[in-house]
Amino acid sequence: MNNNLLQLESLPNEIFAGIFEFLQCPELFQAFYHLNSRFNNLLQSLPYLTLNLLTNYNNYNNDFFPYIRSLIIDRAIDINLCRFMQIRSLTLRYPTDQLLAQLISSSSLHLEHLSVNHMHVSVLNYIPNLCDKVFSNGFSKLKSCHLLEWGTIVKNSQWTILPCLYILKIGKIDLFIYKSILSSCPNLYFLQLATIISNNTSIHIRPHLNLKRIVIRTTVFVERWTDDDMNICLSYVPNLEYLSVHQPSMIFPQKNDWLASIIACHLPCLHQFHYYFHIFDIERIMEPNIELLLNEFKRKFKIAHHKRYLSRFSIIRAQLI
Structure with a gap:
């Protein structure tokens, strides 16, 4: 032995x-x-110690709390974040108001990765302060951030430069917030958002030369972007290499050229364009010739983008509820 x-x-x-x-x-x-x-x-x-709190943590020996690097808190669990002195990655799903208040007021968290999602309606009043905390460089080492999924990003105070932020995934924004993000995040490489909508803004900014990938994940429950919105959005990112767009049909809106002319005008460096066309069960019932229409959409998409870059038209079939 x-x-x-x-x-x-x-x-x-x-x-x-x-x-x-x-x-x-x-x-x-x-x-x-x-x-x-x-x-x-x-x-x-x-460097990789991860704790996923899915249930009551009272039975845990607290010896390891100070050495956790990645913390995931799920299902409305409350805990004192100060007990985790070395966390670099924090994920909050269904966060309580106590957790959000701690996150917003904390000055001791040196986060590099932050994700806050699935927020209940009862805690939505924390969104403005949370956005201000992030975009005023309240987490000065933040490299990636995922906020709100389908919620709306707001700006109530002056944002500062976030030199370290590399990846940003957010919910609904308007063109004013979009321009504010580009101005505040000079080294941003990847941007994912739920949708981008018009507003009356005359703010002019310099083109963002480091942003290489954009994903727009619109759903049927989110206000959809227009071609005019997309034209403005893409005009500020001339070095974009990858563009992915999710668009619900509801019901089969006629597309002019599937963004081909906008891409030709603004994105000379584009390598890949993926268009995800979402079809729901109710539409398949209402439209008897749906397969013929979808094949026609595919044909026109292929013609519009043929041999200019790698392009793909994908049909996503799903239930509305």
């Missing part, structure tokens, strides 16, 4: 670190923490 233990302890830290990746954090600390100083130091230095 002693020989086996000696052989086990003779393994290099890299082997243990590889094994530890497959173990859940609570069980990992329960099994190895306090065995000796070597294991203590190794566990405390692991």
Whole structure:
């Protein structure tokens, strides 16, 4: 037994670190923490320790809380974020008002990745302060941010420059917010949004030269963009290489050239264009010639974008409810 233990302890830290990746954090600390100083130091230095709080955490040994790097809090669980001194990635799903208040007021979180989604209507009043916290560089090391899914991004105060932000996924925005994002995030590479809508804004900004990928995920429950909105949106990103658009039909709006002329005007560097056309069950019932129409859409799309870049027209069939 002693020989086996000696052989086990003779393994290099890299082997243990590889094994530890497959173990859940609570069980990992329960099994190895306090065995000796070597294991203590190794566990405390692991860069990938993740805790997913799906249920009551009161049964956990709190020894590992200060060493968590990635924290996921789900299903309206309340906990003191100050107990996690080294988290770099925070995901909140169905956050409570207490959690959002902590996040907004905290000055000790050094987050690099933040995701806040599935917000209940009872906590929507926190959205303005949350947006201001993020876009006033309240998390100065933030590299990626996912906010609100289908909620509306608002701006109540002066935004500052976010030099580290590289990836941004947000909900509904208007052209004023869109321009504010481009101005505040000079190194932004990837932008995903629910939709972009018109407003009366005359703000002029410089083209954003670093943004390379845009995904627009409009749904039937979100106000749809127009070609005029898209024309303005794409006019500010001349170096865009990838564009993906999700558009619900409801019911088969006639597209002119599937954005081909707008792309030709503004996106000389585009490599890929993916258009996702969403068809719902009720539309298949209302339109008996649906397959003929879809084939015609595909044909016209192919002609409009043929050989200019990699283009794809995908039909997504789904239930409305």
